[in-house]
Amino acid sequence: MDLIRGDLGQAALIDLALLLAPITLGLTTVALGVDPAWVWPWVLLPPLLRYPWLLIRLALLIQRRHRLAPPFPLGLWGEVYRGIARYQQRGRKSRRRQIRFSRRFREAANALPDALVILDKHHRVEWANPAASKLMNIRWPEDDHRPLTEILKQPEILPFIEAGEYMRPLDIAPEHNRAIMLSLRITPFGERKKQRLVVGRDITKIYHLNMIRRDFVANASHELRTPLTVIAGFLETLLDASDTPLQHRRPLTLMRNQTDRMCSIIEDLLTLSRLEMSERPEEQETVDVPDELHLILQEAQTLSQGRHIFETRIDEDLLLLGSSPELRSAFSNLIFNAVKHTPEGTHIRILWQHDIDGVEFSVTDDGPGIPSEHLPRLTERFYRVDRARSRESGGTGLGLAIVKHVLNRHDGRLRITSELGRGSRFICRFPANRALIRDDRESVRVDEIRIHASSLRP
Template identity: 45%
Template sequence: MNPRLIFWIPAVMRLVLILAGAGCVWYFFGLIAGLVAGMAGLCVLLVVQLHYLYQLAEWLDHPSSARLPDGWGAWTDIFSRLYKLRRDDERNQAELAEWLARFRQAMSLLPDGVAIMDDVLFLEWCNPAAEKHLGLQLGRDKGMRVTNLVRSPEFIDYIILGRYEQPLTLNVRDRKLIVLIIPFENRRQILVTHDATESDRIEMMRRDFVANASHELRTPLTVINGFLEIACAQPNLDVKTRLSHLKLMAEQGQRMQNLVEDMLTLTRLESVDYPLRPERVNIHILLDQILQDTQALSGGRHDISLEVDGPDIKGGTEELRSAFGNLATNAVRYTPEHGTIRLRWKLKESGPEFTVEDSGIGIRPEHISRLTERFYRVDKSRSRETQGTGLGLAIVKHVLLRHDATLAIESVPEQGSTFRVKFPRKAVCEDTLEKGTGT
């Protein structure tokens, strides 16, 4: 039905009823009484309309679907429509509030900084990453000009020139930031910041790794090529000299092979394609093999002992063999003749612990934090003498990371060093605890 008819038919019917009632009173009580009755009916109708108008005005001041008044007559339909509109509006507001909360939560989790500015660079909003990158505080800095908050000549020039096609590299608070401004709408701009400090550090590590690897490979290649050139230029060398050259080439070839194997091991440990597959590690067998290898490398020049008083653990046997073997090998290489080396496996309250203690040359404190870096050497000349690749402790670090273990280093120059590998309690094979493992 036509909405106009829905409104007008009840209104006309009410007027007809009032006039009919007034006519009846006129018929029975006279003209004056009929007029009075008609006026009274119209006044009542007017008062009702004014009452509902007042309620509508009150509701419009504080609109809420919960307190919308009930109506009478045409007001019933009016209030019903208002109720529906208000409910739809409240539902839309709730959805908008939910989406806004999700947006803010998503923005707060972004690693990149996002700040919204108006056309005159006043800050309207920023996420926590932008606060961290630029030293802002939204509650304090909202409504302030961004160029007054980020006091950098390069940033101000970037803003003034307005060449936003290329990002700006900015050094702020000892961090390297990539800054980009994106205009949107007509009167707003988005300021995006990306912290490139870590990626720069990784790139530097990559360059250092390539440079160090190239340097390490250059020396043995130079030796081998040099002797080959001599062999080609002087084919009548005596047997003794030729054997000496072959021996040196074999040593340098073995050095290159060790270096390549260590680099491949590091690559495998860092690759997601080779996840750790935990198995039961028989500690007694593993450490007995480590002891034998260490004694073979020492050749009787050191006093080496092993103490095992702890349970088996879950992990990668070959990876742990490599890590423990590197620690024991380093102890032999950096301990003078007749020195002592102690290998221990014990169960502590926090978990199992493997210790390599030596009476070697020791390490100065400034070097300890960098020992697990690739190709880092405290004494480069001694490392070459001992045929080290410079990757042993880097391999140890990555193996322990895969086993949720940590490496602690204690050292006193000229007195010795202690390397402690600490495993979490969850790595223990509980059945070995029940049987007892002290030996």
């Protein structure tokens, strides 16, 4: 019953009528006395040949990619023709939409001031917008299927592409125009993420502004350090003098404290300037992180004066490849911050361990926590959550900026989580290829860290 209710049922009835009509005509003709041998071939042959003819005609139209248009045959074959025509119409609309979208995408990509380059799985150029010609010397389609490393010949490009770690951009000065500075970002692209989308941005102005700022900070800090050292020396002499009047000691003490604070800020600014000079430490060695942490913990306990509870979980055999002064500065900043910015009775947990994803150093406290709106800006210079409290504790506002720069120079990442009333956690992640395991612990003295790479196994 359901079959004959719709258009398909009506088509079936038409086909049945087309079949019964010649049979009825044949029976009538035979009843009138005509010889059946002549009647039935002429009566039944047309409806029997109709179906193969319509099938062959449809196959030829599809093979030749002709558009199916009315009038359509009667019956079920008409529904088949009509259905295929609808699919063809949908396909044409979809192709028109794709063409419009592709045209708009190309217009937008061509209008961008940034260079856009699509690479195949072999790092060869598949497409590039006009800006790539000026910024990256890639002309499309002239450079179609040329390897990117043949056009941009900087030696750091190939390791950057093959490493697959695209969290940070690569800044280069292209050989075809040394006057500009390019920031290259790469992201997986296309089916199965085998292609690569390269975005090149001209950061020449920003680069020069950063250079000017860095030089100014370094020069100003150097110039300020000498007079501050002289002032601090005279203040110390006046405070140590026995003939200094009592009413002068309090202002002299305040002056010395502020001078010490200014000296700390200048030292941190100089440290940041040194870290910004290059992306990698000039000398990398095997750093005995457990021993460094024990020394930092002794200083932190002295700073705390018994007001905090320290808990440690340190892998004594886990070492790290890097710069010892820089890592010591980063780790001490995080631990000292936990002491300075948490109230008495706070539990501070220090973790140093190795897992399947790499190496982790973390400092966790159960203090008051940090509001979520401040977390994205904590690593900015001079940014403070509570300015008055930070000044009282002697903070410079540069500690986390130093931590971030040190981690970047060691291929690490800093992650900060916090919840009000529950505490905060500062996590430093290092890649597994920087981890080293101590073979013979007895051969290493705690107070003398001179471990050679030959005595370690990765």
